[in-house]
Amino acid sequence: MAHIDVRGLTKRYGPDTVVDDLSFTVEAGQVTGFLGPNGAGKSTTMKMILGLAAPTEGSATIGGRRYADIPVPLTEVGALLDAGAVHGGRKAYDHLLALAVSNGLPTRRVDDALARTGIEAVAGKRAGGFSLGMRQRLGIAATLLGDPQVLIFDEPVNGLDPEGIRWIRDFMRSLAGEGRAVLVSSHLMSEMAQTADHLVVIGRGRLIADTSMSEFLRDNGEGTVLVRTRDRDMFALRLTDAGADVREGLESSLVISGMTAAEIGELASYHDVTLSELTPQRPSLEDAFMQLTKDSVEYEGAVA
Numbered sequence: 001m002a003h004i005d006v007r008g009l010t011k012r013y014g015p016d017t018v019v020d021d022l023s024f025t026v027e028a029g030q031v032t033g034f035l036g037p038n039g040a041g042k043s044t045t046m047k048m049i050l051g052l053a054a055p056t057e058g059s060a061t062i063g064g065r066r067y068a069d070i071p072v073p074l075t076e077v078g079a080l081l082d083a084g085a086v087h088g089g090r091k092a093y094d095h096l097l098a099l100a101v102s103n104g105l106p107t108r109r110v111d112d113a114l115a116r117t118g119i120e121a122v123a124g125k126r127a128g129g130f131s132l133g134m135r136q137r138l139g140i141a142a143t144l145l146g147d148p149q150v151l152i153f154d155e156p157v158n159g160l161d162p163e164g165i166r167w168i169r170d171f172m173r174s175l176a177g178e179g180r181a182v183l184v185s186s187h188l189m190s191e192m193a194q195t196a197d198h199l200v201v202i203g204r205g206r207l208i209a210d211t212s213m214s215e216f217l218r219d220n221g222e223g224t225v226l227v228r229t230r231d232r233d234m235f236a237l238r239l240t241d242a243g244a245d246v247r248e249g250l251e252s253s254l255v256i257s258g259m260t261a262a263e264i265g266e267l268a269s270y271h272d273v274t275l276s277e278l279t280p281q282r283p284s285l286e287d288a289f290m291q292l293t294k295d296s297v298e299y300e301g302a303v304a
């Protein structure tokens with residue numbers, strides 16, 4: 001099955017190492033979120049995978065081959081790095097047709113790609129007049145021309161409205177559902193929440209995490225439990241005695257970490273304390289991400 005394999009990938013610009021010994025795999029049938037703060041090295045990594053930048057060390061392969069060794073790259077990998085790159089004076093259909101013809105692909109693929117991205121109705125219009133959302137769809141249509149098994153998107157939802165974001169998100173999921181390997185970058189963790197199955201997180205060019213979305217949450221965001229009771233002060237003491245960490249929350253609530261909601265419920269029952277609220281609070285993805293990338297962001301702030 002086609003996938004992306006990155007091994008020991010390193011890129012240095014003069015004295016700066018912007019991608020540092022990076023290794024990860026993008027599996028078929030999954031959306032892999034490629035995350036990191038601004039400047040972490042995501043775009044540079046994608047460019048190296050796509051043969052647009054030469055690695056200083058290491059390798060990146062698509063379906064086992066370097067990009068430069070793939071005879072008709074569009075049939076193996078579709079990539080959208082910058083939606084603004086479409087020539088504004090060109091009609092959408094003509095843009096796709098030129099790409100198809102120059103890559104030796106059947107022209108019917110243009111109609112398929114237009115249909116798949118829902119832009120048939122504007123196929124005869126000039127791309128210059130397109131909204132960002134439409135330009136993005138046109139860019140994605142181009143990635144699909146060769147019916148590739150591997151797709152790469154760099155910050156595809158930047159600047160889109162909620163409807164455009166949802167469309168892209170659903171689209172990525174459907175591509176993965178067809179067994180394709182999808183790599184999508186973002187600097188926003190929340191953006192990945194409903195999109196990615198797997199996460200590769202980098203900071204300062206280095207790998208910070210390579211994990212499934214659910215594992216990432218479990219390992220990086222400590223959950224808390226919110227409790228309300230009339231016996232607040234007494235119960236706070238009992239909780240502390242039981243080893244929990246207790247903070248005062250809003251409106252006389254207690255925010256507890258180090259114990260599960262079930263354990264807290266049992267402790268309350270044991271001490272005859274009536275709880276009016278017992279709510280586990282899932283750590284937000286953004287919190288988990290900030291925690292994980294804190295050091296790399298601080299470093300960036302310090303050198304800026």
Ligand SMILES: Nc1ncnc2c1ncn2[C@@H]1O[C@H](COP(=O)(O)OP(=O)(O)OP(=O)(O)O)[C@@H](O)[C@H]1O
Nearest residue numbers: 013018036037038039040041042043044045186187
């Ligand atoms: N051609 C280049 N020459 C020198 N430095 C570069 C070059 N391209 C990128 N960089 C530097 O490499 C670092 C990583 O940039 P890159 O664009 O890969 O990060 P990113 O994670 O994609 O960030 P963003 O989310 O802001 O796009 C940055 O510090 C950037 O300034």
